[in-house]
Amino acid sequence: QKEVEQNSGPLSVPEGAIASLNCTYSDRVSQSFFWYRQYSGKSPELIMSIYSNGDKEDGRFTAQLNKASQYVSLLIRDSQPSDSATYLCAVRTSGGSNYKLTFGKGTLLTVNP
């Protein structure tokens, strides 16, 4: 069973702090990794994609990928109350034409004013 694991949280940080969200995956051949943000009662919204080892920055968000450790993380700098949401890690678990995303259960982030 190919799995994606996340701490369910809740993760609580003060406004302006760095929030660090972590995800591990079991399928070593995974090639594509995504972070989605989901507000309560809403649909997931893509915020970051990462495909290569290292860091990828987009505004206040930085995704980090370490394929050797099967680990992907999301850092949110200068956290804002509007960042309070559930963050879903998603991993493409097979290559070729068998495109399937496996989602973690999500980490609930609360940013306190």
Added chain:
Amino acid sequence: EAGVTQSPTHLIKTRGQQVTLRCSPISGHTSVYWYQQALGLGLQFLLWYDEGEERNRGNFPPRFSGRQFPNYSSELNVNALELEDSALYLCASVQTMGRQPQHFGDGTRLSIL
């Protein structure tokens, strides 16, 4: 560019009834995925359609079914509704080739009384 559109937004049904949910993918996307998200739970993969064919299905009973039309839009049908079918049903689309992420519609909130 229009995003993934789903209809209806909300539905209220009673046990034993049948329901049809609809999804139109982003233009150029040939794959459609359906997910169920019950309250407080993670995304559960339901069905994957690509080029009009069912490619994969999750661990759901046969009363969950669907189809994809030549224009790549899709329907999800649920027969003999049960109370535990109450959930947010999400549709996502993606280009089949490459490493692109899935993009989600706003979902259909189904309540079973």
